[in-house]
């Protein structure tokens with residue numbers, strides 16, 4: 001018979017593994033924590049007690065938004081199930097506003113954990129990236145929009161979020 005304790009031991013070890021990220025910083029140096037504390041400006045589109053959403057400043061497409069908890073944590077392993085559920089439920093709501101505002105055909109959720117996954121900011125975040133059929137299968141590159149364009153799309157998303165559930 002298999003020893004269930006041994007199996008638990010393996011699971012425990014696996015769950016305690018840390019995810020390596022050379023971008024790791026203490027919360028006081030974290031740019032997303034600074035955005036949450038309003039020490040850095042952002043194109044904020046949504047905020048509540050626990051979460052916030054703002055435009056990615058080097059977006060893959062117009063409307064590319066980052067949704068994250070205000071509390072610092074590097075990966076989803078630093079969050080409990082309810083927090084993860086709340087984050088993705090909010091990301092879904094944000095996606096409806098984003099897709100509507102930029103008239104996209106679909107959207108991607110991208111959630112990177114660790115350097116190997118190309119997580120650049122070591123504070124949990126979900127990318128909401130609107131996509132078009134015309135770009136299906138194409139490599140997406142980072143883009144730059146003017147401050148006016150960013151402000152305009154942020155304002156439209158902010159307005160739209162109030163209408164979507």
Ligand SMILES: [Zn+2]
Nearest residue numbers: 030033072123
């Ligand atoms: Zn942080």
